[in-house]
Amino acid sequence: MTRPITIQTLNERRSAGQPFSCLTAYDATMATLASNAGIELLLIGDSLGMVLQGHDSTLPVTLEDMIYHTRCVARAGTASLVMADLPFMTNTTIPQTLQAAGQLMQAGAHMIKLEGEAWLAETVTALARRGVPVCVHMGLTPQSVHALGGYRVQGRDAHQANAMIKAATILEQAGAGAILLECVPRELARQVRDALSVPVIGIGAGPDVDGQILVMHDMLGATTRRPPRFVKDFMMEAGSISGAFRAYHEAVTTRGFPAPEHCF
Ligand SMILES: Nc1nc(=O)c2c([nH]1)NC[C@@H]1CN(c3ccc(C(=O)N[C@@H](CCC(=O)O)C(=O)O)cc3)CN21
């Protein structure tokens, strides 16, 4: 194993202006192949409810499901940073959140991601104080799909955009170690990135952030519904799974991906 990637590695990449690559992973084999291709961060995403379990949203995913897949990925013992999603309704109180995050960390996660806005500040502080690195997922938050009225681009109007920038700075002050932005206009993502000093990871957020992430199945072309605009199929040209992971890593680190057609 090469030198393991830590949260400090991501901070160094951010400072150096070198983008890092992230993918979802749900099992040991794919985690190993992705990590060997250079992918810096593996997310056990609650998207597994859609791509593995066949649900049409992430809401049915349980903490037990997330623990199982986190164990599978962690067991691979890769050099990559392992982040796990807190599933729907496992953060309704601070004690519940600490308990759930604790179980994911004990399953092998190095960092926890949860969806929300500035109202999460106290929760973020409670986790950070106990040594749990936290990433806050903002913009299109799929666990709120029914409140948002669909998987839609967020932060399109100036009021929403300014609120998002403000919320991100509040969350950083509260102790967030990273921010993930999903489906926001490229210009807003750039502004959030510039307002912060922690790494910003984007999906459908344009090229002006510190790291990129995609759902593994999407970038391998293993899709059963129309993929979102921000997806690129890296399997098409690469011809093998490892080749696709290497091509994605290369494209992200050289800022070849995302291209304008993948942005909002
Ligand atoms: N396979 C998979 N890939 C994902 O990226 C993903 C999941 N599952 N599950 C959880 C969420 C849901 N996500 C989605 C799903 C659809 C769109 C989508 O179709 N968006 C429209 C934007 C429409 C607009 O302009 O407002 C698009 O055309 O991309 C975006 C994110 C992202 N996450």
Ligand SMILES: CC(C)C(=O)C(=O)O
């Ligand atoms: C799409 C990414 C960011 C995610 O949260 C997931 O895969 O669950």
Ligand SMILES: [Mg+2]
């Ligand atoms: Mg998720």
